[in-house]
Amino acid sequence: xxxxxxxxxxxxxxxxxxTLLLGMCxxxxxxxxxxNGLGMGLATAFVLIMSNLVVALIKNLIPDKVRxxxxxxxxxxxVTIVEMTMQAYVPSLFESLGLFIPLIVVxxxxxxxxxxxxxxxxxxxxxxxxxxxxxxxxxxxxxLGATREFLGSGKIFNAxxxxxxxxxxxxxxxxxxxxxxxxxxxxxxxxxxxx
Amino acid sequence: xxxxxxxxxxxxxxxxxxxxxxxTSLGFVYKFTxxxxxxxxxxxxxxxxxxxxxxxxxxxxxxxxxxxxxxxYVLKAFPAKRNGELVGVAIETITKKGxxxxxxxxxxxxxxxxxxNYDVLEHKETPGLGSKMAFWFRPADNSAEKNNNEKNSFFKxxxxxxxxxxxxxxxxxxxPGKSNMKVSKDGGDIDAITAATxxxxxxxDAISIAYVTYTNEKNKTNAKTGASKQIKEGGNNE
Numbered sequence: 345x346x347x348x349x350x351x352x353x354x355x356x357x358x359x360x361x362x363t364l365l366l367g368m369c370x371x372x373x374x375x376x377x378x379x380n381g382l383g384m385g386l387a388t389a390f391v392l393i394m395s396n397l398v399v400a401l402i403k404n405l406i407p408d409k410v411r412x413x414x415x416x417x418x419x420x421x422x423v424t425i426v427e428m429t430m431q432a433y434v435p436s437l438f439e440s441l442g443l444f445i446p447l448i449v450v451x452x453x454x455x456x457x458x459x460x461x462x463x464x465x466x467x468x469x470x471x472x473x474x475x476x477x478x479x480x481x482x483x484x485x486x487x488l489g490a491t492r493e494f495l496g497s498g499k500i501f502n503a504x505x506x507x508x509x510x511x512x513x514x515x516x517x518x519x520x521x522x523x524x525x526x527x528x529x530x531x532x533x534x535x536x537x538x539x
Numbered sequence: 540x541x542x543x544x545x546x547x548x549x550x551x552x553x554x555x556x557x558x559x560x561x562x563t564s565l566g567f568v569y570k571f572t573x574x575x576x577x578x579x580x581x582x583x584x585x586x587x588x589x590x591x592x593x594x595x596x597x598x599x600x601x602x603x604x605x606x607x608x609x610x611x612y613v614l615k616a617f618p619a620k621r622n623g624e625l626v627g628v629a630i631e632t633i634t635k636k637g638x639x640x641x642x643x644x645x646x647x648x649x650x651x652x653x654x655x656n657y658d659v660l661e662h663k664e665t666p667g668l669g670s671k672m673a674f675w676f677r678p679a680d681n682s683a684e685k686n687n688n689e690k691n692s693f694f695k696x697x698x699x700x701x702x703x704x705x706x707x708x709x710x711x712x713x714x715p716g717k718s719n720m721k722v723s724k725d726g727g728d729i730d731a732i733t734a735a736t737x738x739x740x741x742x743x744d745a746i747s748i749a750y751v752t753y754t755n756e757k758n759k760t761n762a763k764t765g766a767s768k769q770i771k772e773g774g775n776n777e
Contacts, residue, residue: 376666406553407545414557421561425568432575435583439661516666 350469354476360453361484361525362532367453370444371485372521378501381489382482383437384444387430389478391422391448392457396474398422399462415458416449423448453481491524492516583660584645588617588629591647591656595619595626606630608752616753625650631660632749636741639663642672644745650757652750653714659742669738676729676742678709710743715750 360366367388374384398418406414427445430438438445448454457477462470490500496515498506514520543549581600588599599617606614617629629647640663647655659673707723707730720743721727724736731739 409545410550428572432572435579
């Protein structure tokens with residue numbers, strides 16, 4: 345039961361994007377389409393799960409004073425693995441995400457979970473926490489990406505819904521990311537209050 | 540298990556071990572992904588070459604040579620031959636005049652410099668505006684756009700939009716030596732992408748660089764063979 349709570353915690357109650365507001369740089373940067381959001385979300389989720397697991401396993405071996413550098417090295421290793429694997433097997437996605445993959449290293453949500461959760465809990469609940477947070481992050485990115493893609497270019501996951509020419513281009517550009525995110529957070533907060 | 544103490548020796552050893560393990564595992568992953576990464580890059584290049592050239596029976600990638608443009612860029616040229624005769628050259632051209640960063644384009648030229656086709660390899664232009672260059676400079680009646688237009692006819696009717704007829708967008712089949720490869724705003728023959736004049740200028744700049752560099756190189760080799768003849772005849776070198 346407790347494990348289930350750990351897992352669902354990241355989905356809505358402490359959703360990294362809509363509630364914790366962590367990892368905003370990739371959130372705003374890559375969500376110009378739902379596909380990009382999904383790719384970025386899954387990559388981050390993988391890194392989160394793996395780094396949470398490893399940090400939980402080695403937490404007692406690491407002296408307190410060097411825990412942050414150790415966590416960063418662990419995270420960076422997994423990010424680089426993801427980067428190289430993506431480049432090898434899904435080059436098109438790698439191209440559209442580009443610079444943001446290496447930036448997962450400094451994504452607050454990854455280090456945040458390592459420090460706040462994995463370094464204090466056992467490996468199993470750390471994996472669940474990583475999975476929950478990762479899926480929550482993916483969910484947030486996909487919702488934001490789909491919203492922007494739909495309003496900006498009339499598509500969702502590249503499927504045409506209405507002609508591109510009538511889209512509000514601003515939503516695909518950077519300012520649209522802030523606007524869309526703001527409104528989504530407002531809507532979700534409202535839903536949480538009434539629920 | 541007790542927490543490791545934060546003594547200098549412990550901190551040093553832990554970080555060393557972590558870095559060692561991380562480094563080793565990355566080395567392994569690098570080894571495994573190196574080949575697929577190169578293969579996918581090569582496949583992309585091959586596809587771009589195929590797209591911009593007429594039918595050929597040699598392997599252009601193996602006959603690659605480099606061209607130096609006046610701007611100092613190094614362009615890659617892939618000659619395509621059929622039955623030993625040159626039918627076209629694919630040139631990987633580049634410009635730094637884009638709206639944000641470099642633009643890399645593969646452009647196919649006939650031996651006389653007429654543009655066969657192009658493929659945008661890499662760009663960081665604004666999505667939805669400058670990124671349209673991937674199809675904008677092709678003839679308007681290409682099937683993808685036509686399909687799109689049919690799908691959108693209801694919306695066009697709804698909003699009272701009439702088809703523009705395409706205008707002078709296409710660069711396919713044009714020879715940069717004969718037509719003015721500039722956007723119409725600058726007095727040229729090509730209509731720029733709506734709301735992305737800078738990207739359009741950069742695009743045409745890259746195409747022009749490819750053309751100028753290629754023809755210069757061609758003239759130079761022609762001049763050389765011609766010049767050596769002239770020297771023998773006691774004529775002036777140019």
